[in-house]
Amino acid sequence: MPEPIRVLLVDDQSLVRSGFRMLIEAEDDMEVVGEASNGAEALDVLRTTPADVALMDIRMPVMDGVEAARRIAASPLDTKVMILTTFDLDEYVYAGLKAGASGFLLKDARPAELLSAIRSVAAGEAVVAPSATRRLLDHVVPRLPSNPKQNEERLSVLTDREQEVLVEIAKGATNAEIAQTLYMAEGTVKTHIGRLLAKLECRDRVGLVLFAREVGLI
Structure with missing residues (x-):
């Protein structure tokens, strides 16, 4: 146990x-x-x-x-x-x-x-x-300060698919919901999330949500 x-x-x-x-x-x-x-x-x-x-x-x-x-x-x-x-x-x-x-x-x-x-x-x-x-x-989030140039640089390291996953995370979707929406395996979703965390230097899912909203992805 x-x-x-x-x-x-x-x-x-x-x-x-x-x-x-x-x-x-x-x-x-x-x-x-x-x-x-x-x-x-x-x-x-x-x-x-x-x-x-x-x-x-x-x-x-x-x-x-x-x-x-x-x-x-x-x-x-x-x-x-x-x-x-x-x-x-x-x-x-x-x-x-x-x-x-x-x-x-x-x-x-x-x-x-x-x-x-x-x-x-x-x-x-x-x-x-x-x-x-x-x-x-x-x-x-609409009241947060933003650095457009820095945000653009950070976004540029993401693939289109990673950005799609990031948008769904920011909407509050679970891994299973993301898999269903984007027609991919749940394991693939987890792989994308791991890459997002590494590339954007975020500690966890909360950091991804805040980043997505700060840069205006949703």
Whole structure:
């Protein structure tokens, strides 16, 4: 039996952490390995307690989720960060994703959606598919600064097929959906995604989504 997904809960409200703990520990394939009330505490915990996923609130005292995500991404820690937010905090969400978070989820997400997101992030994927995520990115990206010349140079290294795959990723499509839309095997889709990550120097699927929207592919 595979090892359970190790989750660190980071939220300044103990009641919220308790609710997440009850939900997560009811699952056979995941466990809570620690809790923290702010980003600084989370970093302290991670120095001694390995975690696969840090479920991170974005607004906390001492150190917020954005700075914590940035420090975790810059460290040797093999911990993915999933940020929790509310719809009106769009500027924080973008900052968190650019800082290295593997995705974000709205705080009013259904329990099943949260658990699925944790599994996806732990597997190295990114939480970009839910409609709420797409709406939020639609709201944020038009206001982002852009470097047209640099974007054109980065796009020029992609093949037409890779650009087609990138567009579908940015729409929030899964690998299976991309395979169906572009008439290719799912394994071929994964190969294209691997090449996109390498060529565009993106950490994960979130980075690809942000890039595609920044350069105006969709």
